[in-house]
Amino acid sequence: MAEPQALLAMAGFALAASATPGPVNIIGAMIGARFGPRRALGFVSGATAGFLMLLLGFGAGLLAGTGWILALSRPMTLAGAAYLLWLAWRLLRGDGRVEWSGPAATAAPGFWSGVLVQGLNPKAWLAVLSSLSTFVMPLADPTTGLAAFAALFGAICWLSLAAWAWGGARVGQGRLRAFNRGMALVLALSVAWMLARAFS
Numbered sequence: 727m728a729e730p731q732a733l734l735a736m737a738g739f740a741l742a743a744s745a746t747p748g749p750v751n752i753i754g755a756m757i758g759a760r761f762g763p764r765r766a767l768g769f770v771s772g773a774t775a776g777f778l779m780l781l782l783g784f785g786a787g788l789l790a791g792t793g794w795i796l797a798l799s800r801p802m803t804l805a806g807a808a809y810l811l812w813l814a815w816r817l818l819r820g821d822g823r824v825e826w827s828g829p830a831a832t833a834a835p836g837f838w839s840g841v842l843v844q845g846l847n848p849k850a851w852l853a854v855l856s857s858l859s860t861f862v863m864p865l866a867d868p869t870t871g872l873a874a875f876a877a878l879f880g881a882i883c884w885l886s887l888a889a890w891a892w893g894g895a896r897v898g899q900g901r902l903r904a905f906n907r908g909m910a911l912v913l914a915l916s917v918a919w920m921l922a923r924a925f926s
Contacts, residue, residue: 742913750850754891766891774884814910817910862875
């Protein structure tokens with residue numbers, strides 16, 4: 727099992743990556759605003775499943791290629807850390823505003839819509855690649871780490887997207903600034919822990 731510090735860093739990253747504004751979060755909020763939070767849960771579940779497919783698919787590929795990935799682990803760790811710190815900086819400086827407009831469809835998008843949208847979401851791809859190279863591959867047992875990370879990320883991703891769907895009609899413009907700053911701090915602390923571990 728991954729050590730508690732690793733699990734905390736993983737959970738912090740998963741929360742920051744899942745709960746902060748992004749294409750899937752905003753679509754979930756719009757669906758919740760238009761159709762209600764219960765009818766948005768199909769989309770939420772599909773988006774979570776889509777993310778886990780990316781995470782486990784890339785993770786299995788990285789584990790299978792351990793011979794070549796070890797040579798790239800330090801550069802990948804630095805690249806992942808740079809992206810995560812850039813994301814934290816953007817969250818810190820952002821005003822929290824998002825644009826709201828209801829989807830054109832008359833039926834609430836369901837599970838497969840969530841899978842498709844998450845699969846096309848650049849934030850998800852970057853989060854998967856960054857998190858694998860920074861939180862899973864440096865572990866002594868990356869296979870167990872991948873399983874633990876997938877379980878944590880699945881639960882946190884689903885709850886975060888469900889919260890966005892529930893809050894879609896309730897969160898006004900500009901109220902996300904303090905939330906974003908908190909997520910920026912969590913993300914930066916997670917990266918600091920990862921760098922300390924990777925280069926100790």
